[in-house]
Amino acid sequence: MMLDMQHVAFGANGRFLLDDVSLSVARGEVVVIIGPNGAGKSTLLRLAAGLVAPVSGRVLLGGHDLATLSDARKAGLRAMLAQNSPAHARFTVRELAAMGGLHAGRACSASALAAHVHAALELVGLLPMAERDITSLSGGERQRAHYARVLVQLRAAAGNGLLLLDEPVSAQDLARQGLVLNVARAHARQGGACLMVLHDLNWATCVADRIVVLRNGRIEADGRPEQIVSATLLRDVFGLETEHVPVHARTGRPFVVPHDIVGHDFSEQYGE
Numbered sequence: 001m002m003l004d005m006q007h008v009a010f011g012a013n014g015r016f017l018l019d020d021v022s023l024s025v026a027r028g029e030v031v032v033i034i035g036p037n038g039a040g041k042s043t044l045l046r047l048a049a050g051l052v053a054p055v056s057g058r059v060l061l062g063g064h065d066l067a068t069l070s071d072a073r074k075a076g077l078r079a080m081l082a083q084n085s086p087a088h089a090r091f092t093v094r095e096l097a098a099m100g101g102l103h104a105g106r107a108c109s110a111s112a113l114a115a116h117v118h119a120a121l122e123l124v125g126l127l128p129m130a131e132r133d134i135t136s137l138s139g140g141e142r143q144r145a146h147y148a149r150v151l152v153q154l155r156a157a158a159g160n161g162l163l164l165l166d167e168p169v170s171a172q173d174l175a176r177q178g179l180v181l182n183v184a185r186a187h188a189r190q191g192g193a194c195l196m197v198l199h200d201l202n203w204a205t206c207v208a209d210r211i212v213v214l215r216n217g218r219i220e221a222d223g224r225p226e227q228i229v230s231a232t233l234l235r236d237v238f239g240l241e242t243e244h245v246p247v248h249a250r251t252g253r254p255f256v257v258p259h260d261i262v263g264h265d266f267s268e269q270y271g272e
């Protein structure tokens with residue numbers, strides 16, 4: 001098992017943010033976490049990355065307890081794209097992506113690192129902007145520049161580590177949302193794995209091998225998209241009435257439209 005979280009609990013300011021969370025991700029898998037704002041999704045990813053330690057339970061990465069691994073070792077086994085990645089300093093896109101390989105030191109030669117950077121920038125569609133200052137990028141471009149850095153981090157090591165993505169499509173246009181998710185799927189197909197947080201249920205059903213539903217710091221459900229996405233669950237977890245197609249003709253996956261949108265007359269809203 002690539003990631004194995006066993007009965008993990010985590011708290012802050014005297015309250016549990018995660019309680020008795022057990023979750024595994026196998027090599028080759030893409031697992032998507034969904035759940036309401038504040039459910040604990042980002043906290044779960046930070047625990048999986050070893051950025052914070054559980055108060056009880058264990059997190060194993062590649063069979064090793066994260067608590068026993070050095071930062072350099074962890075850097076080769078997992079990489080995380082955070083929800084908001086800053087651009088305070090004036091680096092170029094290429095320099096930012098190359099920072100992903102810093103942990104590898106001499107284990108990755110300068111020419112190999114340059115090749116990883118080139119490949120990652122090409123994958124995320126930023127090669128034409130490689131020499132641009134990152135402070136001049138749009139929000140979506142900056143998010144993809146950091147995505148490239150995260151990909152380089154894994155590729156500078158064995159290349160088949162765990163990709164942890166926190167709302168990786170939040171700043172992307174529709175086409176780039178597909179691009180970002182395809183890169184994650186390809187990473188899993190090539191021997192890695194991916195655990196990501198998504199709010200868009202329709203992307204979640206398309207990209208996920210498994211969907212994990214988190215609510216109030218606890219796992220409510222964990223299974224294949226067609227097992228998980230149902231009108232009942234969406235009503236229970238999100239308090240949302242939905243139009244729900246169990247098997248979409250094109251994708252073969254469930255498809256969900258919130259009732260608030262179905263039949264809503266936007267022309268009224270804009271006074272047309």
Ligand SMILES: Nc1ncnc2c1ncn2[C@@H]1O[C@H](COP(=O)(O)OP(=O)(O)OP(=O)(O)O)[C@@H](O)[C@H]1O
Binds near residue numbers: 012013036037044
């Ligand atoms: N250091 C902290 N101290 C106190 N509360 C915290 C701390 N970090 C997170 N929280 C709270 O823990 C809960 C879970 O936060 P988390 O960021 O994991 O949620 P999330 O499911 O990712 O939410 P969102 O969908 O809004 O991104 C929230 O209520 C948040 O306010």
